[in-house]
Structures are given as C-alpha cells and as structure tokens.
Amino acid sequence: MVAREMARRGMRVLILEQGNAAPLRGTLGQMAAIAAIPGRGAFFGADGSLLVRGITAGGSSAINFATAMAPPLPLFARYGVDLQAPLRALQRELPMAPLPDALIGPMATRIMQAARAAGHDWQKLDKMIYPDKCRSGCWRCVYGCPFGAKWTARNLLDDALADGAELLPGATATRVISDAQRAVGVEFLHDRRLQQVRAGLVVLAGGGIGSPRLLQASGLARGNARHFSDPVIAVMGSVDDIDGGAEVPMAAGMHLAQDGVMLSDLTLPRPMYQAFAAQAGRLDRLLAHRRTLTIMVKIRDALGGRIGARWVSKALQPQDRDKFAQGVALARAILAQAGARHVFASRHFAAHPGGSVRIGEGVDANLQTALANLYVCDASVIPEAWGLPPTLTLLCLGMRLAEHVCPAQTAAGRPQPVLRIASVKRLQATG
Numbered sequence: 001m002v003a004r005e006m007a008r009r010g011m012r013v014l015i016l017e018q019g020n021a022a023p024l025r026g027t028l029g030q031m032a033a034i035a036a037i038p039g040r041g042a043f044f045g046a047d048g049s050l051l052v053r054g055i056t057a058g059g060s061s062a063i064n065f066a067t068a069m070a071p072p073l074p075l076f077a078r079y080g081v082d083l084q085a086p087l088r089a090l091q092r093e094l095p096m097a098p099l100p101d102a103l104i105g106p107m108a109t110r111i112m113q114a115a116r117a118a119g120h121d122w123q124k125l126d127k128m129i130y131p132d133k134c135r136s137g138c139w140r141c142v143y144g145c146p147f148g149a150k151w152t153a154r155n156l157l158d159d160a161l162a163d164g165a166e167l168l169p170g171a172t173a174t175r176v177i178s179d180a181q182r183a184v185g186v187e188f189l190h191d192r193r194l195q196q197v198r199a200g201l202v203v204l205a206g207g208g209i210g211s212p213r214l215l216q217a218s219g220l221a222r223g224n225a226r227h228f229s230d231p232v233i234a235v236m237g238s239v240d241d242i243d244g245g246a247e248v249p250m251a252a253g254m255h256l257a258q259d260g261v262m263l264s265d266l267t268l269p270r271p272m273y274q275a276f277a278a279q280a281g282r283l284d285r286l287l288a289h290r291r292t293l294t295i296m297v298k299i300r301d302a303l304g305g306r307i308g309a310r311w312v313s314k315a316l317q318p319q320d321r322d323k324f325a326q327g328v329a330l331a332r333a334i335l336a337q338a339g340a341r342h343v344f345a346s347r348h349f350a351a352h353p354g355g356s357v358r359i360g361e362g363v364d365a366n367l368q369t370a371l372a373n374l375y376v377c378d379a380s381v382i383p384e385a386w387g388l389p390p391t392l393t394l395l396c397l398g399m400r401l402a403e404h405v406c407p408a409q410t411a412a413g414r415p416q417p418v419l420r421i422a423s424v425k426r427l428q429a430t431g
C-alpha cells in the first residue's frame, strides 16, 4: 500500500521482496513453497504448534482466508492514530462484503444454521473477494487463488508497478544502513551477492517476524520482540449427509470481542485437513474430509515469546488456554447441534504474527523508528494483543503512512521531489 501510494504521487519506489513473484497457480506445491518450509515460512514450537507466514510477492495475503474486519478505531485512537479516513477510502476501493449465498458452501451453511439454532449471533463475514470471479465448489483460496477472485496485496503491487515502481523479487534485506542517526539505505542479498541501495526513506514491511529481525540485525532493537500470533484451534466433526470439502473458508462466524475469542467455519483443502487429523492422532478420520465440518477457534493471545534471527518461540499462557477452553467448548456445542460426530480438535496453529514493534514502543504514532527516515508498516506495529483479521487494518496504516511522508495535496500540482524511499517490500532507490 505504501509503495502504491508513493508511486502514485510520482515518487521513485523500489520494492525488495524475499520471495518470488510467480503467478499464483492455486496448487498445494506452490502454497507449501510459500508457507511450509521450516524456518522460512513455517515455525514449529516445542509444544507441537505451528506458525506460518507467506514468503512471496504480496506476502501472507497471497494465501490468506480473505476475511475483512475493520480496525478497532478506538484502540488506535488511544495511540494517536486516526484510521477513519483511510478506512473510508479502502471501503470504497476494495471488495469487502459478505459472499452471495451461491458462493457459501454447504459446510459453512450447516455450521451457520447450527450456531444460530444454538442462539449465537453468527453472521456472514465480509470477504475480500470479487464474487463475479469466484466459483463454488473450489478450494483454492488458501493455496493462492489463480482466478483473481481473491484480493491480495499483489493487486497493489500491480498498481505500483504500473505507476513506475520497481519490484526486485528474490532480494532479502539484511540490514538498514544508517549515518548520523538517519537511515540512508538498505543492504540486501540478491543472486547470492550482498548489495546496497541508498535511499532517503526506508519502510520496513517484512511482517511481524521479518521487521523485528531487520531492526535487530541493524542494531536498532534488542532480541526479545514479544509478540502475538492469534493462535487457532480447528474443531472438527463428521456428518453423514454432506459430501463437500471444497468451499471458501471463514464465510461466516462470530466475534466475542470482550472475551478475545472468534469462531468461524474453516473448510480447508483435503491435505491440510489430513495434516491436522494426523497431528491430532486421529488417523481414523483421515478419509472423512468430504464429510467433516470444521470450526475455527481463534483467540487474542497475550503478548509474549521471542523472535530470533532464525527462530520464533511463543508458548500459550494460562489466560490463552482459558480462552481456548471457552472457544472449543462453544465449537463442540455448535457441532453437536449440527449433528456432527467423532468430534476432535487440532493442536494450535497461528498465522498472524504481529505486535513485535509496537506503536508507542518500537515506533511512534507516525510509524517512525528511533532512526530518522526509517519507518515500519506491517503487522508488527499493532500496539496491543489483537485477535482479529489484520489485513484491512494494515492497509489503513499503509495509506496513512504514505500520506504522512508525502501528503497528496503537497505532491499534486508541483514538480515532484525525488524523494527516495526504500523498504523490505517497498523501496525507492536513489537515482
């Protein structure tokens, strides 16, 4: 978002991306290369948990579930961050609505009916999906939609490139270069060669794991990086009268904001279901994918853990376990209401690393670090424990940051300054 907005304002922007930019094919193999390589996209905890992130152009959005949830405006207001204007602009620009009934699968429908029958406020969720390009009976959202039906940050990259930004895939930023308390560029590894690019403005957008690592490697942060991950448990049970397993996940759900617990349907492709069943020791359920209803229980976990140069660790804390107990009990009751049997739960896994460079601690309200001209704009700046789909919030923060470093009304109508910006994902090189 920052790159797109900067390029639109006539800035010269270079985007360094560690992953590749191959077109999304919607295959298990491509998804695994993006998010399942240990130590790169996937991190395994000592307790058997899993944390994933997407290493590819567009980041985790390429493989996410496309659920949009508005940022909690009062939370950000407490930190001096007003996201109302970017939120309004993005609501006009992006697809963000519940799916039409024809695109909601039979499993999500059954779960929604059961939850409502049990008295829950279970509503369709807003999806960042273009309904006219989406198809029923499809399972590819999570593998990376090859039909262009799911919005991803690649859409913004395309806009940025059309406005003159440059993308360098396969380029891993290794540290920020500074001089007299100012960021002056970035060192990066590309084609096995360590290179440098000078830039007047650097925006780190490496995500909740990547950005704190870069700050640590640049001597700008200590190595503890407490964070959240919004862990999830999948609760699964089989019914006899549905033959499915291929549908958009998270079509509907409920959010217990006070409790920090969110539930939704979560029909995943067969190999992912089987991995969860196997990990839970339920080999007897391996062949039941087409009949198994899955409910996702996501919690707002407390800040904790550590992020090192090659590893990430985060154990559940007692209050996290209490939230899971509450959410899993609700999910089991809804599955019982739906007529499901053989109910079992996965171990916890997580896909929202963030809060590791928090506003008010690692960056100020303008997302600037202690170093002049060095900003961070991704899930790491979220200031508190979270528990929500973060994408829309991050887009709002990106739009606001672009406006801060280069206000649109200043940029318009006069010769463009050659402002130089560099970032992990979005970087403007010197000429």
Ligand SMILES: Cc1cc2nc3c(=O)[nH]c(=O)nc-3n(C[C@H](O)[C@H](O)[C@H](O)COP(=O)(O)OP(=O)(O)OC[C@H]3O[C@@H](n4cnc5c(N)ncnc54)[C@H](O)[C@@H]3O)c2cc1C
Pocket: 016, 017, 018, 019, 052, 053, 054, 055, 056, 057, 058, 059, 060, 061, 063, 064, 065, 066, 067, 068, 069, 171, 172, 173, 174, 205, 206, 207, 208, 210, 211, 214, 250, 351, 352, 353, 377, 378, 379, 380, 388, 389, 390, 391, 392, 394, 424, 425
């Ligand atoms: C399976 C899954 C389902 C999800 N479902 C949803 C959902 O329904 N709704 C929602 O809102 N959110 C969802 N999320 C979460 C959401 O996609 C992420 O929180 C969001 O994309 C994070 O954005 P980010 O910019 O912080 O980091 P990322 O999207 O992780 O982007 C970071 C980028 O930086 C690159 N990078 C990192 N380090 C370096 C480096 N040193 N040099 C160069 N490049 C680097 C990475 O390759 C990546 O492209 C889901 C995530 C996953 C994995």
